[in-house]
Amino acid sequence: MEHPLFIYNTLTRKKENFVPLNPPFAGLYVCGPTVYGDPHLGHARPAITFDVLFRYLQHLGYRVRYVRNITDVGHLENDADEGEDKIQKKARLEELEPMEIVQYYTDRYHEFMDMIGVRRPSIEPRASGHIIEQLDMIDKIIKNGFAYEVNGSIYFDVEKYHKKFNYGKLSGRVLEDLYNNTRDLDGQGEKKKSFDFALWKKALPTHIMRWPSKWGQGFPGWHLECSVMSTKYLGETFDIHGGGMDLLFPHHECEIAQSVAANGQESVKYWMHNNMITINGQKMGKSLGNFITLEELFTGKHKLLEQAYAPMTIRFFILQAHYRSTLDFSNEALKAAEKGLIKLMEVCKQFDKIQPESKSTIDVKKIESELYVSINDDLNTASLIATIFENSKLVNRLVAKEDSISAEDLGTFKNLIHTFVFDVLGLAEASSAGTSSEALKVAVELLLQERVEAKKRKDFAACDRIRDRLAEAGILVKDTKEGFEWSLK
RNA sequence: GGUCUCUUGGCCGAGCGGCUAGGCACCGGUCUGCAAAACCGGCUACUCCGGUUCGAAUCCGGAAGAGACCUCCA
Numbered sequence: 001m002e003h004p005l006f007i008y009n010t011l012t013r014k015k016e017n018f019v020p021l022n023p024p025f026a027g028l029y030v031c032g033p034t035v036y037g038d039p040h041l042g043h044a045r046p047a048i049t050f051d052v053l054f055r056y057l058q059h060l061g062y063r064v065r066y067v068r069n070i071t072d073v074g075h076l077e078n079d080a081d082e083g084e085d086k087i088q089k090k091a092r093l094e095e096l097e098p099m100e101i102v103q104y105y106t107d108r109y110h111e112f113m114d115m116i117g118v119r120r121p122s123i124e125p126r127a128s129g130h131i132i133e134q135l136d137m138i139d140k141i142i143k144n145g146f147a148y149e150v151n152g153s154i155y156f157d158v159e160k161y162h163k164k165f166n167y168g169k170l171s172g173r174v175l176e177d178l179y180n181n182t183r184d185l186d187g188q189g190e191k192k193k194s195f196d197f198a199l200w201k202k203a204l205p206t207h208i209m210r211w212p213s214k215w216g217q218g219f220p221g222w223h224l225e226c227s228v229m230s231t232k233y234l235g236e237t238f239d240i241h242g243g244g245m246d247l248l249f250p251h252h253e254c255e256i257a258q259s260v261a262a263n264g265q266e267s268v269k270y271w272m273h274n275n276m277i278t279i280n281g282q283k284m285g286k287s288l289g290n291f292i293t294l295e296e297l298f299t300g301k302h303k304l305l306e307q308a309y310a311p312m313t314i315r316f317f318i319l320q321a322h323y324r325s326t327l328d329f330s331n332e333a334l335k336a337a338e339k340g341l342i343k344l345m346e347v348c349k350q351f352d353k354i355q356p357e358s359k360s361t362i363d364v365k366k367i368e369s370e371l372y373v374s375i376n377d378d379l380n381t382a383s384l385i386a387t388i389f390e391n392s393k394l395v396n397r398l399v400a401k402e403d404s405i406s407a408e409d410l411g412t413f414k415n416l417i418h419t420f421v422f423d424v425l426g427l428a429e430a431s432s433a434g435t436s437s438e439a440l441k442v443a444v445e446l447l448l449q450e451r452v453e454a455k456k457r458k459d460f461a462a463c464d465r466i467r468d469r470l471a472e473a474g475i476l477v478k479d480t481k482e483g484f485e486w487s488l489k
Numbered sequence: 490g491g492u493c494u495c496u497u498g499g500c501c502g503a504g505c506g507g508c509u510a511g512g513c514a515c516c517g518g519u520c521u522g523c524a525a526a527a528c529c530g531g532c533u534a535c536u537c538c539g540g541u542u543c544g545a546a547u548c549c550g551g552a553a554g555a556g557a558c559c560u561c562c563a
Contacts, residue, residue, distance in 0.1 A: 034562075171492090171559095174491090178492095248557095276563075285562055287561065328502095333500070336512060339513060340512045346527075386511035479524085
């Protein structure tokens with residue numbers, strides 16, 4: 001590889017050359033959604049970030065197994081409902097079976113991820129489908145002496161673990177600080193230390209989501225599923241583990257501890273974390289109540305939204321920032337992304353208008369190199385997009401015959417841009433937000449054809465009348481050299 | 490309170506010691522019956538104060554502001 005791929009490893013805080021453990025295979029595990037609510041903008045970021053990684057690794061020729069879990073067991077809540085499962089709580093409110101909720105939101109998640117061009121992972125395991133494996137791992141951890149039982153619950157003994165290994169290596173936490181700074185929370189009493197975490201929780205009588213175990217009825221702790229399912233499908237050690245930065249601590253720290261405690265070795269070679277999406281500078285989060293669902297984004301029905309945005313606009317918006325930077329939401333930024341994407345799509349189409357010449361005055365090799373340098377620099381999609389835009393001028397010059405290109409170079413150039421835009425970045429034409437029915441299409445095009453005729457007769461009054469009336473109805477007309485284009489506003 | 494991160498032009502956002510991305514907006518121009526679109530061109534920023542250096546948005550120290558994690562979260 002002429003330009004090797006570098007990715008930022010949270011574990012070492014450095015950009016590292018990506019070298020898979022077992023080439024040509026590459027293993028990727030990403031923390032997926034907890035399916036108890038509609039997918040929102042915050043879900044889109046990791047999904048898209050790691051989708052690009054998935055696509056790019058495949059582009060590089062790796063045989064990638066991408067595992068992204070569905071958390072359907074639910075996490076323990078620490079509020080007044082003492083120990084009530086999130087999914088269970090929602091279920092009670094809506095009077096549905098917990099699994100019904102899980103199914104519904106899983107489907108919703110898939111539906112919206114499909115819309116923003118996120119490819120389905122190779123395996124999408126559910127926590128509820130891996131209870132046996134989770135119990136097995138708990139056994140291993142107990143056997144190795146890093147967990148203890150209290151009243152039918154099993155806790156991970158962080159202090160004991162830390163004597164032998166390093167708890168806090170990923171997040172940079174110091175155990176002593178943690179001890180001094182952990183707040184008093186519900187159920188702390190059972191644990192030896194406040195920073196110990198549950199591997200298995202005894203189910204209260206009201207708890208519906210429960211499974212039998214040798215310690216009685218209960219449910220798995222909230223970090224366990226990822227350790228278990230990544231091990232099961234990718235092996236005790238695998239290449240890349242990704243997720244949101246908010247999962248860094250405690251979730252991923254605990255995952256490391258669990259895997260090491262059970263298997264005696266590090267599980268992950270490269271840890272990758274995407275940054276948050278902010279709204280007015282503040283994190284968009286479920287608990288903050290300031291999140292915007294993807295459905296709201298696509299329909300424009302949210303008090304912060306000035307208009308609807310196409311799914312591809314959202315993808316482009318996210319890709320225009322580097323994944324490790326926070327990305328601030330605003331209508332202005334989204335509108336800019338909308339136009340930028342249109343322009344990018346336009347550039348891709350321009351290739352077909354280029355007439356090849358006998359020789360090239362442009363350096364396609366150099367362009368290729370620039371593109372790879374961008375993406376290989378820790379998946380810098382922002383820089384990659386910028387590079388493509390820079391070359392858009394060149395494309396237009398070629399169309400205008402101000403530069404020339406050989407047939408061979410043209411093929412390479414077009415393939416290069418198209419590969420990056422469509423295959424790697426996974427972008428596509430933003431389908432006009434409102435779905436136009438076939439009948440509408442026929443009617444509008446009939447009218448516009450009439451308008452073309454009127455124009456030929458130089459009956460501009462009729463021309464303008466048609467255009468104005470359509471505009472009033474929300475249909476935007478644009479004249480092109482070939483004829484016309486229209487879109488729903 | 491502890492730990493960590495960030496601060497770039499009107500807005501969004503790259504940047505990792507010299508070449509100062511890119512998008513949107515804006516202003517010119519070309520094109521067009523007009524408009525829109527498209528295309529071409531213009532627009533040189535880096536929170537503040539010190540320091541290192543021939544040279545700093547980029548490195549070091551300090552100040553101010555913002556944010557994240559420490560609790561479910563993508």
